[in-house]
Amino acid sequence: MLGELEQTVILAVLHVGADAYGVPVxxxxxxxxxxxVTIGTIYKTLTRLEEKGLVASHIGDxxxxxxxxxxxxxxxxxxxxxxxxASIKTLRRMAAGLDVGLEPS
Amino acid sequence: xxxxxxxxxxxxxxxxxSDHVIGDLVExxxxxxxxxxxxxxxxxxxxxxxxxxxxxxxxxxxxxxxIGARHLRRAPAFAATSVVTLGIAIGASAAIFSVIxxxxxxxxxxxxxxxxxxxWERNRDGTFDNIGFETVVDLADNAKSIxxxxxxxxxxxxxxxxxxxxxxxxxxxxxxxxxxxxxPAIGRDFLEEEDQQGHNGEVILSHGLWQRRxxxxxxxxxxxxxxxxxxxxxxxxxxxxFDNVVSPNAEIWRVLGYEPSLPFACRTCHHLRxxxxxxxxxxxxxxxxELDQIHARLEKAYPKEYASVGAGVVPMQEEVTRGFRPALLxxxxxxCLVLLIAMANVVNLQLARAVRRRDEFAIRSAxxxxxxxxxxxxxxxxxxxxxxxxxxxxxxxxxxxxxxTTYLPPDLPRLGAIHLDAGGFAAVAALVLLLSIVMAVIPxxxxxxxxxxxxxxGRRLASGAQHITRSTLVVAxxxxxxxxxxGATLVGRSLERLLGVNAGFETxxxxxxxxxxxxxxxxxxxxxxxxxxxxxxxxxxxPGVASVxxxxxxxxxxxxxxxGITDVGNPPSNPEQVPSGDRYTVTQDYLATMKIPLLRGRWxxxxxxxxxxxxxxxxxxxLAQRLWPGQDALGQRIRMGESTRATxxxxxxxxxxxxxGLDANITQGFYVPERQWFFADNAITxxxxxxxxxxxxxxxxxxxxxxxxxxxPIIRVATMxxxxxxxxxxxxxxxxxxxxxxxxxxxxxxxGIYGVLAGxxxxxTREIGLRSAxxxxxxxxxxxVVRQGARLGIVGLVAGLAGGALLTKYLRTFLYGIGAGDxxxxxxxxxxxxxxxxxxxxxxxxxxxxxxxxEALRSE
Numbered sequence: 024m025l026g027e028l029e030q031t032v033i034l035a036v037l038h039v040g041a042d043a044y045g046v047p048v049x050x051x052x053x054x055x056x057x058x059x060v061t062i063g064t065i066y067k068t069l070t071r072l073e074e075k076g077l078v079a080s081h082i083g084d085x086x087x088x089x090x091x092x093x094x095x096x097x098x099x100x101x102x103x104x105x106x107x108x109a110s111i112k113t114l115r116r117m118a119a120g121l122d123v124g125l126e127p128s
Numbered sequence: 129x130x131x132x133x134x135x136x137x138x139x140x141x142x143x144x145x146s147d148h149v150i151g152d153l154v155e156x157x158x159x160x161x162x163x164x165x166x167x168x169x170x171x172x173x174x175x176x177x178x179x180x181x182x183x184x185x186x187x188x189x190x191x192x193x194x195i196g197a198r199h200l201r202r203a204p205a206f207a208a209t210s211v212v213t214l215g216i217a218i219g220a221s222a223a224i225f226s227v228i229x230x231x232x233x234x235x236x237x238x239x240x241x242x243x244x245x246x247x248w249e250r251n252r253d254g255t256f257d258n259i260g261f262e263t264v265v266d267l268a269d270n271a272k273s274i275x276x277x278x279x280x281x282x283x284x285x286x287x288x289x290x291x292x293x294x295x296x297x298x299x300x301x302x303x304x305x306x307x308x309x310x311x312p313a314i315g316r317d318f319l320e321e322e323d324q325q326g327h328n329g330e331v332i333l334s335h336g337l338w339q340r341r342x343x344x345x346x347x348x349x350x351x352x353x354x355x356x357x358x359x360x361x362x363x364x365x366x367x368x369x370f371d372n373v374v375s376p377n378a379e380i381w382r383v384l385g386y387e388p389s390l391p392f393a394c395r396t397c398h399h400l401r402x403x404x405x406x407x408x409x410x411x412x413x414x415x416x417x418e419l420d421q422i423h424a425r426l427e428k429a430y431p432k433e434y435a436s437v438g439a440g441v442v443p444m445q446e447e448v449t450r451g452f453r454p455a456l457l458x459x460x461x462x463x464c465l466v467l468l469i470a471m472a473n474v475v476n477l478q479l480a481r482a483v484r485r486r487d488e489f490a491i492r493s494a495x496x497x498x499x500x501x502x503x504x505x506x507x508x509x510x511x512x513x514x515x516x517x518x519x520x521x522x523x524x525x526x527x528x529x530x531x532x533t534t535y536l537p538p539d540l541p542r543l544g545a546i547h548l549d550a551g552g553f554a555a556v557a558a559l560v561l562l563l564s565i566v567m568a569v570i571p572x573x574x575x576x577x578x579x580x581x582x583x584x585x586g587r588r589l590a591s592g593a594q595h596i597t598r599s600t601l602v603v604a605x606x607x608x609x610x611x612x613x614x615g616a617t618l619v620g621r622s623l624e625r626l627l628g629v630n631a632g633f634e635t636x637x638x639x640x641x642x643x644x645x646x647x648x649x650x651x652x653x654x655x656x657x658x659x660x661x662x663x664x665x666x667x668x669x670x671p672g673v674a675s676v677x678x679x680x681x682x683x684x685x686x687x688x689x690x691x692g693i694t695d696v697g698n699p700p701s702n703p704e705q706v707p708s709g710d711r712y713t714v715t716q717d718y719l720a721t722m723k724i725p726l727l728r729g730r731w732x733x734x735x736x737x738x739x740x741x742x743x744x745x746x747x748x749x750x751l752a753q754r755l756w757p758g759q760d761a762l763g764q765r766i767r768m769g770e771s772t773r774a775t776x777x778x779x780x781x782x783x784x785x786x787x788x789g790l791d792a793n794i795t796q797g798f799y800v801p802e803r804q805w806f807f808a809d810n811a812i813t814x815x816x817x818x819x820x821x822x823x824x825x826x827x828x829x830x831x832x833x834x835x836x837x838x839x840x841p842i843i844r845v846a847t848m849x850x851x852x853x854x855x856x857x858x859x860x861x862x863x864x865x866x867x868x869x870x871x872x873x874x875x876x877x878x879x880g881i882y883g884v885l886a887g888x889x890x891x892x893t894r895e896i897g898l899r900s901a902x903x904x905x906x907x908x909x910x911x912x913v914v915r916q917g918a919r920l921g922i923v924g925l926v927a928g929l930a931g932g933a934l935l936t937k938y939l940r941t942f943l944y945g946i947g948a949g950d951x952x953x954x955x956x957x958x959x960x961x962x963x964x965x966x967x968x969x970x971x972x973x974x975x976x977x978x979x980x981x982x983e984a985l986r987s988e
Contacts, residue, residue, distance in 0.1 A: 024674055028452030028670075044148065045148070045149065045150065046152050046155060046156055046390065059972065061167050061170035061171070061174075062152050062153070062165065062167050062169030062170070062171065063149070063170035063172070063173065063174040064170060064174055065177050066145070066149060066171070066175060067174040067175060082148075085151070087156075088154070088155050089152075089154050089155045090134075090150070090151065090153035090154040092147050092148065092154065093147055093148055093151060094148055094151060095148040110675075111895040
């Protein structure tokens with residue numbers, strides 16, 4: 024079972040697709056949930072996920088607007104997808120039959 | 129902000145993180161400073177603290193720190209107040225330390241700098257004086273403890289013919305750089321045979337001058353350059369890192385080329401400085417004794433030539449910092465006081481918080497946490513707070529230091545070495561550690577003492593010990609604030625007095641321009657006088673100019689040109705005893721332009737201004753009193769300089785003028801028509817009385833002077849108000865810093881008093897309710913609160929003023945016309961702190977009055 028922040032971050036990485044690094048992931052979470060998670064927290068979570076093998080990272084290209092610094096981009100691994108599915112399934116099963124406003128519309 | 133954040137992250141984040149995290153922040157910098165700061169702090173907090181597995185103690189501690197951080201997030205007001213307080217105090221300390229460390233503490237940047245010293249002539253009153261060339265040679269030749277030595281005379285040549293520029297330099301003995309232990313980076317050092325009269329056409333340039341004028345072209349070495357109209361060869365360029373503490377502004381050097389036979393090399397010609405490198409193993413004290421003995425022999429051999437009583441040997445490090453040491457130490461003291469107050473305040477906040485957290489600790493203790501374990505938790509929390517405060521402090525220091533540096537006097541030695549470096553960070557780190565321990569241990573030990581009681585009673589009361597501690601801290605804060613406030617008031621009142629000093633002439637609407645007339649067009653005195661006349665005619669035609677004059681030097685202009693004055697009718701037996709005076713060689717319109725009052729006699733006429741036969745002179749009042757006390761100065765005959773010079777008749781006496789600064793106490797001076805002086809000055813000051821705002825007239829005057837001869841450099845354009853501001857800049861800086869420190873201290877002290885009283889009222893709700901139920905009037909309840917505040921205030925004030933009396937002696941360099949025990953200052957401090965103490969009582973007192981008795985009695 025993934026933690027709540029872990030789920031949010033994995034989902035955000037999936038939404039962003041290619042080039043998912045700190046800033047777009049932060050913006051995606053902010054846009055969808057209104058939560059202003061700091062970039063430091065996001066990288067912290069991504070590191071933990073990477074240690075568990077749920078995401079993989081590669082070093083991207085430096086750009087002038089970044090002051091010539093590189094990006095670190097993340098992608099969700101197949102294991103990550105499975106963990107996410109398992110996690111969400113667990114939630115669904117637990118919520119089934121309860122009126123918590125989560126029923127598919 | 130972004131640069132500060134990047135700088136922090138680069139240093140503090142692990143290497144595998146910094147690059148892409150910083151990149152993200154740089155990319156998003158348009159989101160503003162606050163966003164940046166928040167992201168930076170979060171990144172530091174989350175990405176740094178990775179516990180080392182296997183080290184349980186450490187990982188628990190890091191865990192504690194994380195818990196501490198979470199606690200702080202839940203008490204944002206407490207956290208913000210503490211971080212701001214700590215940040216300002218740590219930042220100010222680091223900034224001041226970064227100035228003091230290279231200037232006062234770090235050894236000079238020369239090999240074996242501890243063997244370097246200045247050698248002076250020591251006067252009867254213990255002051256030191258410059259030294260004549262013959263004395264230098266005799267001392268150096270006879271002293272066994274001296275390895276290398278050099279004499280130094282100041283020199284301000286004008287470089288180049290096409291784009292002339294005046295630079296500051298030194299004429300030095302050939303062994304000057306050898307004595308310091310440095311060598312040119314390009315080319316060579318001076319040679320011994322070059323240090324002779326008539327054979328001194330070689331110059332060495334500073335790295336800065338070489339870059340500026342020759343575009344760092346290394347083929348410049350060996351080329352000829354026009355120096356003051358004479359061709360000279362560049363033989364060397366000093367390295368970029370040559371930090372010249374002997375003359376911080378010097379950019380060019382040529383050999384002295386003196387011989388004892390020269391008239392200006394005499395024993396009484398006190399215009400040289402001497403430096404010496406002692407032999408290895410020769411102690412400074414032994415060298416001082418030896419030079420003193422040699423000097424005593426010289427005094428015996430030449431009794432008429434020495435008024436001095438010995439040689440003064442001052443280690444170079446001590447000499448170059450002597451003028452600044454008291455000021456820097458006073459600032460260091462002030463910043464320490466601020467730091468102490470900040471510490472007291474944060475501890476106080478912690479204590480207030482500890483009262484509220486008593487239950488938490490009681491539960492922890494009941495669950496089996498030992499005292500050590502809980503102290504560890506508090507230490508971790510203190511460390512988190514101190515670390516964040518330290519980071520804020522580093523940012524404060526990074527912002528404050530460049531601002532501070534621009535206000536430092538430009539002749540401060542080692543100015544270039546001032547920046548925030550390892551030393552500054554070590555200071556910050558030490559402070560952080562100290563603060564975190566203090567912040568943990570004091571509240572911790574108090575809280576631990578009464579754990580059991582808390583759970584049983586369930587009441588949130590501060591203990592007696594806590595009350596005493598908090599009150600003591602507040603008293604200390606008030607005392608420290610009183611000391612700073614007294615210091616700031618004294619410095620402020622001194623500055624006010626100084627600016628109120630009568631300079632001896634009308635300072636408003638006065639503009640001055642310095643011109644250096646050199647080159648082939650000015651081969652003799654006549655051509656210079658003609659140039660001065662053309663300049664005066666040209667400036668007189670500029671709209672807004674009321675009158676204009678030419679003078680050899682200007683009061684408060686920073687020049688120094690004094691001549692010995694011999695009373696021809698009554699010459700002193702020892703030539704060393706002749707008084708000296710500032711020489712003003714001026715055009716006829718000078719007195720009227722400066723508006724210097726004429727006290728007796730008359731000023732010279734237009735006819736006398738061009739009369740080269742009958743020499744006249746006008747003297748200042750203090751010079752007249754010095755030469756002829758109780759007698760009439762008019763008609764007396766005096767001579768300036770050597771015995772071959774013309775004798776002059778005194779025709780008038782003017783008011784005194786402050787020449788070297790508003791705080792000058794020597795005001796002897798004399799005025800001579802420029803065509804009557806025995807040489808014509810190349811460097812002159814054009815002084816202009818304006819009817820309009822002088823700064824607005826300046827560009828037109830400048831153009832008018834340039835039009836007369838565009839090839840001459842105008843060295844400086846300044847209004848008299850600017851010159852006065854410059855001469856008081858150091859005092860202003862001290863005032864601004866002291867005022868800022870005192871303001872911060874008073875604010876913190878007010879916050880401290882308020883905190884104690886508010887806490888006390890909250891705890892005594894029941895008691896106060898009971899009192900008013902029993903018939904106490906609102907007035908009596910207000911008195912109850914105010915009495916408590918006033919007690920803190922009075923004890924603090926008394927302690928502070930007593931402490932201040934001990935400390936203000938370190939402020940003496942900043943004081944002018946005022947004693948450290950100035951009664952008005954004392955009164956001002958008492959009134960100001962009394963008022964803010966009462967103000968701090970107001971809110972708690974009102975809250976106490978508003979307590980509803982019935983509710984208060986029911987509440988517990």
